[in-house]
Amino acid sequence: MRRVLFAERISDDKNERSDSIESQHDKLSRRALSEGVTVVGSAVDLSVSGDVDPFQRRELGAWLTEENLTKWDELWVSTQDRLSRDDIHFLRFVFWAIENNKSVLVLDDPGFNEQMHSRTGRLLLHAKGLGPAMELDRIKARTKDSHERRRFTARWTGGIPPFGYRPVSRFVDGKTATYLEQDPDMVKVLREMRRQILAGQSFFAVAKYLNEKGEHTARDRARIRRGKPVHRRGAAEGVPERWSETTVKSLLRDPALLGYKKHKGEVLYDSQGQPVQVADSIFTDEEWETLQAAVEARTQTKVRRVNGTSPLYGVVWCGECGSKAVHKGSIHSGVEYRYYVCGAWPKEDRCRGVSIRAEEVEGWVEIYFLDRYGNQPVTERTWVPGTDNTRELEATRKRISRLRHLYVEGEFEDNPKEYKDRMHALRTREAELAAEPVVEGHWSEVPTGQTFQELWAGLDLEGKRKQLIKSGYQVRVGRKTFKVTPEPATVSETLERLSAEGADTEALTEVTEALRKTGHLPRE
Structure with missing residues (x-):
């Protein structure tokens, strides 16, 4: 009994005129029924270009491996280009089929299999392989020309659109x-x-x-x-x-x-x-x-907390060597013990290692921080946009250089006016960008109207951790040491800093009122 494998392929390329998969399968099935052969499977490759090597195709390639080679005797395709449009890939498959004693049936070319087994026939097959290959080159050229024409327009030339x-x-x-x-x-x-x-x-x-x-x-x-x-x-x-x-x-x-x-x-x-x-x-x-x-x-930032790790990750640091502390835990006799230990020890000789109970550190943060910093006003970082045309200026100068190179290569021989217009536009833009001052964008702190004491009550441990990091505070712990840095700013330092960062009169008034509320400034 003759064992037959169907090979069906269709490309997404709209320029490729090809039968649908359903049409290919119908033609192959009717031929198989008329000859009474056994169809062992169908290698259906959807959205696969004709220049893909048959051995690399997802479906057909699996049937060409040693594991599945003994499961079929003949490969059937509706047309030669369903096998391949690349002449090199096509001829490689032909010689592979001869070496492995496989027959190939092409419905619209009845003499295909016989031609495989003679020198003259293989010469004809080579010529036949050039036709689809040349057509594939024309398809690619048309597609490329189409993309080139549409590249600088608002049209979408294809592919995966950006997210959004x-x-x-x-x-x-x-x-x-x-x-x-x-x-x-x-x-x-x-x-x-x-x-x-x-x-x-x-x-x-x-x-x-x-x-x-x-x-x-x-x-x-x-x-x-x-x-x-x-x-x-x-x-x-x-x-x-x-x-x-x-x-x-x-x-x-x-x-x-x-x-x-x-x-x-x-x-x-x-x-x-x-x-x-x-x-x-x-x-x-x-x-x-x-x-x-x-x-x-x-x-x-170096402060990246992995879920499920230290509750105060990025906040607690070793007071001995300045390395970030890490959170460790163990269970003994059913009781969980948690510690903050120096992250550098024992890899670093500069530190003897610090190990302090986590509950103590977290409790100290609650008491010590609020006692020393609770009356400080809480601020939120707000981005103040800047203007920096450095990148655009550099890109514009590169485009000027490329345009000049194209002119030297003769790209504008038939249209010198286009070159002059484009160069004039680029030079004008270059001058505009070079004249604009560079103002760096920066973060400014705007008061929220709350003190840390007022904010703290509504935060969980993770919220407190994030607020401490956002405010730039670190807790350094060591043997008999516990220190929060930086030291809280004085009233005058706070107002001076906010003013230097560009805070307006209204913002400064809000800070002043917050400080009066906490007793740091006397009532008028």
């Missing part, structure tokens, strides 16, 4: 084209991510939140839109991708969230030196700047 956006078809200038628009669901997710980062959450905590909520990544959402199952690399189909610290950080720093178009990872700029806008920005300029400042601050 979805592709839509619109009828413009008599043609249907694809554009991007904001996806309300993803925008809501992005705004929550921004809120959490500004509130002091770590990238890990945000990723954990997204995974627990079951929020899909941009790639998985694209799969779902195409009717495909979600898929994590290295896992079975249906298993979604996971968010990580890296993906969260990369997403929140991506200028694509401003609606900018990118090519090979870089923002595209038009002839006027402005970013190509492909969609509406998800964040306002101020929201974006505060987010970038928070992301940068989170990137630079």
